[in-house]
Amino acid sequence: MTTIQQPPKLIGEPIKRREDPRLITGQATYVDDIRLHGMLYMSLVRSPYGHAHVTNIDTSAAAQAEGVVAILTAREVKAMSEPMPVAAQLEGMNLPVRWALASDVVRYQGEPVAAVIADDRYRARDAADLVLVDYEELPAVVDPDKALEPGADLIHSDFGTNAAITIPIGSTEDTDRAFAEADVVIKQRMINQRLIPVAMEPRGVVAQYNAGEETMTVWSSTQIPHLLKTILAACVRIPEHHMRVIAPEVGGGFGSKLNVYAEELLSALASIQTGRPVKWIESRAENFLATIHGRDLIGTIELAAKKDGTLIGQRVRIIADIGAYHQLLTAAIPTLTSLMLPGVYKIPALSGEIVEVFTNKTPTDAYRGAGRPEGTYFIERGINMLAQELGMDQVEIRRKNFIGKDEFPYTTSAGVVYDSGDYDGSLDKALANAGWGAVAQLKEEARARNKYLGVGISTYAEICGMGPSAALPAGGWESGTVRVERSGKITVLTGASPHGQGEETSFAQIAAEELGVGIDDVSVLHGDTAQVPFGIGTFGSRATAVGGAALMMSIVKVKDKARRFGAHLLEALPDDIVYEQGRVFVKGHPEKGMALAEIAAAAWNAPNLPPDTEPGLEATSYFEPSNFTYPFGAHVAFVEIDADTGHIDLKRFIAVDDCGRVINPMLVEGQVHGGLAQGIGQAMYEEAVYDESGQLLTGTLMDYCVPRSDQLPSFELDRTVTPTPVNPLGAKGVGEAGTIGSTPAIVNAVVDALQEFGVKHIDMMLRPEKVWRIINGGKQ
Amino acid sequence: MDDIDALRRAIPDCEQLERTSPDQYSGRARVGIAAIKGTYDGTVTLSDRRELSGLHVSVEAKSGHARIAGEGDITLSDDDGGTRAEYSGDARVIGPLAAVAQRLLPTFSKAQINEFFKRLDAHLYADTAANSTVENKP
Numbered sequence: 053m054t055t056i057q058q059p060p061k062l063i064g065e066p067i068k069r070r071e072d073p074r075l076i077t078g079q080a081t082y083v084d085d086i087r088l089h090g091m092l093y094m095s096l097v098r099s100p101y102g103h104a105h106v107t108n109i110d111t112s113a114a115a116q117a118e119g120v121v122a123i124l125t126a127r128e129v130k131a132m133s134e135p136m137p138v139a140a141q142l143e144g145m146n147l148p149v150r151w152a153l154a155s156d157v158v159r160y161q162g163e164p165v166a167a168v169i170a171d172d173r174y175r176a177r178d179a180a181d182l183v184l185v186d187y188e189e190l191p192a193v194v195d196p197d198k199a200l201e202p203g204a205d206l207i208h209s210d211f212g213t214n215a216a217i218t219i220p221i222g223s224t225e226d227t228d229r230a231f232a233e234a235d236v237v238i239k240q241r242m243i244n245q246r247l248i249p250v251a252m253e254p255r256g257v258v259a260q261y262n263a264g265e266e267t268m269t270v271w272s273s274t275q276i277p278h279l280l281k282t283i284l285a286a287c288v289r290i291p292e293h294h295m296r297v298i299a300p301e302v303g304g305g306f307g308s309k310l311n312v313y314a315e316e317l318l319s320a321l322a323s324i325q326t327g328r329p330v331k332w333i334e335s336r337a338e339n340f341l342a343t344i345h346g347r348d349l350i351g352t353i354e355l356a357a358k359k360d361g362t363l364i365g366q367r368v369r370i371i372a373d374i375g376a377y378h379q380l381l382t383a384a385i386p387t388l389t390s391l392m393l394p395g396v397y398k399i400p401a402l403s404g405e406i407v408e409v410f411t412n413k414t415p416t417d418a419y420r421g422a423g424r425p426e427g428t429y430f431i432e433r434g435i436n437m438l439a440q441e442l443g444m445d446q447v448e449i450r451r452k453n454f455i456g457k458d459e460f461p462y463t464t465s466a467g468v469v470y471d472s473g474d475y476d477g478s479l480d481k482a483l484a485n486a487g488w489g490a491v492a493q494l495k496e497e498a499r500a501r502n503k504y505l506g507v508g509i510s511t512y513a514e515i516c517g518m519g520p521s522a523a524l525p526a527g528g529w530e531s532g533t534v535r536v537e538r539s540g541k542i543t544v545l546t547g548a549s550p551h552g553q554g555e556e557t558s559f560a561q562i563a564a565e566e567l568g569v570g571i572d573d574v575s576v577l578h579g580d581t582a583q584v585p586f587g588i589g590t591f592g593s594r595a596t597a598v599g600g601a602a603l604m605m606s607i608v609k610v611k612d613k614a615r616r617f618g619a620h621l622l623e624a625l626p627d628d629i630v631y632e633q634g635r636v637f638v639k640g641h642p643e644k645g646m647a648l649a650e651i652a653a654a655a656w657n658a659p660n661l662p663p664d665t666e667p668g669l670e671a672t673s674y675f676e677p678s679n680f681t682y683p684f685g686a687h688v689a690f691v692e693i694d695a696d697t698g699h700i701d702l703k704r705f706i707a708v709d710d711c712g713r714v715i716n717p718m719l720v721e722g723q724v725h726g727g728l729a730q731g732i733g734q735a736m737y738e739e740a741v742y743d744e745s746g747q748l749l750t751g752t753l754m755d756y757c758v759p760r761s762d763q764l765p766s767f768e769l770d771r772t773v774t775p776t777p778v779n780p781l782g783a784k785g786v787g788e789a790g791t792i793g794s795t796p797a798i799v800n801a802v803v804d805a806l807q808e809f810g811v812k813h814i815d816m817m818l819r820p821e822k823v824w825r826i827i828n829g830g831k832q
Numbered sequence: 833m834d835d836i837d838a839l840r841r842a843i844p845d846c847e848q849l850e851r852t853s854p855d856q857y858s859g860r861a862r863v864g865i866a867a868i869k870g871t872y873d874g875t876v877t878l879s880d881r882r883e884l885s886g887l888h889v890s891v892e893a894k895s896g897h898a899r900i901a902g903e904g905d906i907t908l909s910d911d912d913g914g915t916r917a918e919y920s921g922d923a924r925v926i927g928p929l930a931a932v933a934q935r936l937l938p939t940f941s942k943a944q945i946n947e948f949f950k951r952l953d954a955h956l957y958a959d960t961a962a963n964s965t966v967e968n969k970p
Contacts, residue, residue: 100898100899100926100927100928101926161927181896337928337931340931341931743930745924745926747925747926747927747930747931748930748931749930749931750931751928751930751931752931755931755935
């Protein structure tokens with residue numbers, strides 16, 4: 053009798069990333085590694101001003117510089133292309149028409165006005181300096197509050213206002229009633245400052261127009277190759293079926309590459325014009341100005357509660373500083389904030405508004421967390437302020453208001469339906485891991501050393517697995533293909549375009565375990581629109597929850613078809629055939645079976661097909677989720693403040709995250725680590741600062757502090773597992789959790805540490821100077 | 833301020849200086865701030881001249897990295913048999929340099945101005961070899 057070897061269990065195992073060997077040995081191919089015959093290089097002339105009239109552009113000197121092949125200005129751009137695309141077009145919003153190069157007015161520092169194309173990167177850069185642009189500086193509007201004042205200088209004069217849109221939230225009547233009935237009310241203006249994504253690899257594009265075929269291939273460091281293909285094709289007037297986009301290795305995106313940028317249009321136009329491939333690689337300095345920024349919301353939040361701490365109402369006014377223009381999804385990001393406002397609590401009434409405001413700054417768009425960190429911050433700071441006001445404990449007030457484990461699916465006052473959760477469960481675990489009982493003693497000990505110890509909790513939920521197509525501007529489904537090659541090896545294609553998340557590993561784990569083959573027999577391909585069926589991309593913690601679900605659907609189809617072949621070839625009834633451990637066999641008779649490789653050969657050679665069965669062993673599926681997923685968790689921060697310097701020492705950070713079913717715990721931890729670094733970065737280290745004329749003052753890594761490992765403690769991670777019913781994997785998504793839960797935990801901890809100074813709130817980022825002033829009796 | 837030769841020697845790293853009108857110079861200097869070195873073309877305009885007691889200076893300069901606009905006043909007074917020159921001013925930096933050098937700029941400008949007066953001093957007193965000091969009063 054044949055013994056069937058049990059294949060190793062893969063799903064749920066910490067398999068090392070299969071991507072890493074090529075990445076850490078320098079064998080990966082990023083956009084800048086692509087070299088094509090006859091390739092030209094593009095360098096951009098960018099506005100040094102925040103706001104100015106462009107009165108003249110003189111390209112004559114640049115045109116004569118050595119190696120220069122072409123120069124583009126707004127004139128060529130307008131003749132050759134469509135305006136910049138905006139996918140998030142909310143009803144009633146002011147939408148300025150914007151071209152890939154500015155013509156009459158520049159509205160943020162770094163806005164491109166001309167593109168110089170030369171045969172060498174350095175010659176292109178030098179020639180760009182020879183383009184003489186005459187500017188007449190205009191007053192810049194950098195403060196979103198002042199931008200809304202009557203008589204403010206206008207950024208887009210056509211609209212007569214700097215407001216891009218005002219979006220009402222919830223029901224005013226119910227909320228006003230709740231506030232009238234409240235025993236206690238808190239109100240606080242909170243700043244969620246502007247951040248710069250700083251992906252390790254800046255953006256880059258290579259565009260190659262093939263005049264003979266009238267086709268275009270674009271390599272771009274993007275999170276969304278398929279959407280880019282459709283949108284870019286329309287923008288540069290190449291029929292979509294003649295356009296191919298490839299996202300090669302992408303060195304991080306964090307949402308900043310979930311976009312369509314001017315440089316993608318310009319590289320394509322330059323290639324059409326010159327008939328040669330054109331490369332553009334963003335410098336780090338350009339990356340600070342020309343790639344989208346994140347956050348930048350000012351929220352005024354009010355909470356109404358009963359004496360016992362029961363929340364009864366929430367009111368907000370949010371000013372979102374969106375910068376000078378709409379990028380692809382700009383206007384939609386603050387709407388995610390409004391959906392997240394109730395957090396993990398039962399708050400029966402919610403009302404307010406979001407005002408999105410134009411300013412002379414780089415446009416904002418999705419940055420890791422995209423709207424949810426802001427909403428979470430407002431409620432998680434708010435609930436701690438309420439606890440302080442009521443003299444309640446920050447744990448007790450949360451437990452009092454949690455949506456109960458048995459209350460799911462739960463419709464919040466923001467109108468969304470939370471899928472599943474166990475908020476007490478994750479908080480219990482976080483408190484146990486933190487040693488919550490010892491906090492009071494630790495505080496005393498710290499005081500003896502002239503330090504102030506503070507502990508902060510944040511309990512969060514987030515919106516992931518994006519998402520139902522009706523909720524997204526270009527579809528929310530994802531594709532997944534499973535192809536069993538003739539030899540029995542497996543090729544998986546995913547429309548999600550991973551760029552650091554590790555799906556080449558986790559999707560191989562799913563396919564290998566489900567199909568009963570070794571993980572080395574599975575490869576996962578992505579990122580090339582000519583190779584992979586249409587997909588949406590990787591963002592909004594969706595790749596596993598949506599793309600993984602599509603993969604599962606295709607696995608089921610392939611196994612079904614393998615069984616049909618098995619039944620035909622083994623001369624048994626299909627219902628009697630089982631697929632187990634990489635073999636099909638008659639139930640109870642594993643020795644009378646066929647290996648997947650044998651079935652695959654039969655399917656592709658096809659000499660003897662089952663009735664009504666097509667040759668081949670391959671399936672493609674498109675998974676449309678019925679809802680978002682709502683991961684959740686509890687974070688606890690311990691900070692110790694030095695009384696003499698105001699220095700904040702983050703002593704411990706405890707995170708318990710629930711992202712549903714876990715495919716690879718090592719990848720989940722990696723995602724949480726990165727998210728925590730960025731979330732803690734927002735609280736303690738990062739802030740994009742503009743001066744009053746619209747000059748970015750934090751435009752380098754010397755001035756904008758991305759946290760380094762010595763500024764972060766060793767994270768103490770744990771998890772609970774509450775699967776989602778929304779997809780067949782039960783996975784919720786974890787890409788953004790770290791940025792969402794951690795930021796308020798840190799601020800809550802610092803405010804807690806400074807209790808004896810009567811501090812109710814401190815705005816981010818938490819500079820030691822601010823803290824020192826509080827300790828020394830000054831104002832913030 | 834009317835002695836172009838003295839100015840050429842006094843302006844640090846001055847590569848070229850021409851007088852375009854009685855109250856205006858244009859020129860070129862190679863300046864390095866932090867790691868960013870650039871050749872700046874600019875004009876200096878003198879106004880509000882007060883005989884033997886001071887004047888107003890406006891500077892505009894442009895390079896591939898930045899546009900710099902500055903305004904300053906120089907006040908001269910008797911000081912124990914010598915001449916005391918006091919200056920005050922304000923400068924704006926526009927462009928990529930603003931992001932890099934904002935923090936370094938005050939220190940850098942001070943050093944440049946000190947260097948200017950030091951060189952001017954050396955030129956003026958070259959013949960007499962008189963002692964002079966340059967004292968920094970921000």
